[in-house]
Amino acid sequence: MITRMQPVSRCLGWLPLGLRHAYAVVKALLCGAFLSIALTLSAQAAADLDVNTPAVAAVKASMQSRHVQLLPYFQSGAVGLTADGFVAVKEAGLVPLSQRSALTALVKDENADRTNLYRGIAAANGHPEWEGEIQRTFAIRWIDKAQPGWFVQRDGQWLRK
Amino acid sequence: MNLTLIKKVAGLRGMRTAGMVLVATGLSACVTINIYFPAAAAEKAADKVIDEIWQVPAGQHPAADQPTVPATTPAVPAANQEPKP
Incomplete structure (x- = not known):
């Protein structure tokens, strides 16, 4: 007890x-x-991410003007959107030999700008460590917003939207 | 008597430590909130940036601008034509 x-x-x-x-x-x-x-x-x-710093705006303007040049390549399927938020030459054979080096440079510049865009947005919001997450978010949204007929990469394979 | 007193003091200390633990938990929660990646906000920002770069609403902007332009232009010639005759 x-x-x-x-x-x-x-x-x-x-x-x-x-x-x-x-x-x-x-x-x-x-x-x-x-x-x-x-x-x-x-x-x-702080839930809204700032995308209007001078650095980000400059990258956006650069990409905006390049898009006019890239558009025919997206439409023909020469260039596609990769799963990691970049662009890549998918079918170089669709482009005349004389234009291939220009296309390679275009893709290289576009990807450099995209890296700067992801890094810039992360830095603009005081979290440089968010770059990877921002890149992943963009990768999904680029592909979702791609126009029908464009090539996008999913699970390592090229698919026509 | 002494034993109960010791117990009371020990109890008080226990309460204080419990309070400290609570505050510490609150503070650590605050740090955790700030570290979280705002996925929804990032998606919204991405949509905005992509639309700007690809000019997706380009088809919508001229349509939105057009009604305002014809609405103002007929008003001006009409005003000019009337005093003439």
């Missing part, structure tokens, strides 16, 4: 103590709740 009663009496000893310091307990809980609300709000305020 005594051994059974001991744990109960121990519990009863804690109960009034907890009640006596209920104020402290409530204060701590309220503090925690307030902290989490404030932090959630600040996290939501």
Whole structure:
């Protein structure tokens, strides 16, 4: 009987103590709740990623003007969108020999700009470590937004949209 | 009596440590929130940037601009023509 009663009496000893310091307990809980609300709000305020810094805008303008040159290659299937957020020459045979070196340079410049874009957005938002995640997000969205007939890479294979 | 006093003091200390642990948990939660990658925001930003680069709404912009242009242009010739006769 005594051994059974001991744990109960121990519990009863804690109960009034907890009640006596209920104020402290409530204060701590309220503090925690307030902290989490404030932090959630600040996290939501920062939920929009900044894509309008001068560096990012410059890269966007450069890519915008290059897109006019790349567009016929996307449409013919000479160039496709890779699964990792870049562009690649998919079928060089579709391009006249004289234009191939220009196309290679175009793809190289486009990919350099894309790297700068991903890195720039991550840096603009104070999180350079987000570059990989931003690149992955873009990779999916480039492919989703690609026009019908363009070639996109999925699971290591080229597919025509 | 002494034993109960010691128990009370120990209980008080326990409460304090519990409070400290709570605050520490709150603070660590705050750090965790900031480290999370805002996937939805990134997707939104990507859509915006891609639309700008590929000029996807190009087909929508002229359509939106056109109604405003004819609406203003007939008003001007009409005003000019009326005083003539």
